[in-house]
Amino acid sequence: MRDLVRKYRMNKLTKSELEETRRQLESLSDNQLGHEIYDDRHEFEPAPGQEDVHAEAEVYRRLSTMLIKPSIRRHRLMVCAAVAAVALIVVLMAGSAYLYNRYNDIESLSTNVFTAATDRATVNLPDGSTIELNGNSSVSYTLSGFNSDTRRVEFNGEGYFDIVKDRTSEFIIESYGLEVTVHGTSFNLSVREEDGYA
Structure with a gap:
């Protein structure tokens, strides 16, 4: 890899070397290629008097940044997305269970209406029926x-x-x-x- 970078920098890469390099690069995954460049970069020791050492090092740095970091970022992003999805599923399941229990609790709650001796009250039932209570009377019902089938x-x-x-x-x-x-009528x-007695 070092030789290819040097030849590339000096514009001395032949067409057949370029084609061979392309074939080699296409056979590697991004992760493998990133590690290859990273390892090559850290083993690189410029010869004394070599020109433009910093530019070559910069080429390695840019290539390794482009190839290694995106795969790490992608992996981290995938892990974060998976954790977020699991957390969302847990929250939705907990919320559904809470609402289901809450709804069942509401359905089983009893509504009670009482009148004192001198009071009167009108009770509107869930089906639209009404009851006008006289004094000392009570009615109770649940949803x-x-x-x-029935209204009770x-x-x-x-x-x-x-x-x-x-x-x-x-x-x-x-x-x-x-x-x-009854199925529907009015009566006292x-x-x-x-x-x-009734």
């Missing part, structure tokens, strides 16, 4: 209680129910062992434990 609430007291019509989903009101099932319901 999971409003799935595709627990009730105590007196209230006016305006249920949205849905032939495919029953609306069920549970109260002290009593179940009122009074069920109190102390009364013993």
Whole structure:
């Protein structure tokens, strides 16, 4: 390699030597070529009185910088990209698990509405139905209680129910062992434990 650099610098490289050099260089990978130049450069000791030693050393330095450092940079970049991809996958999986659990927790949370003796309240349900509660009444439901097959609430007291019509989903009101099932209608319901009747 040293001889080729010297001949190249002095413009004494023949056409056949240039072709041979090209074939040799094409057979080497960038990494192999970089190491070859790097090793050659460090073994290079200029002869006394040799002209332009610094220029030759600069040629070796530039060639080794162009061939060795990009492959190292590429390797580092690939490692960083792989680490970033793994970290992103871990974060996405953790986030998905968190959101899944959070959503399930929200679905299982119960919404409870109570009225005092002199109060009234209107409750808007997830399906669009409404309940107007009279005094000393309560209704509770969960989002999971409003799935595709049924709509379910627990009730105590007196209230006016305006249920949205849905032939495919029953609306069920549970109260002290009593179940009122409708598909969509309006009615008043009074069920109190102390009364013993509905």
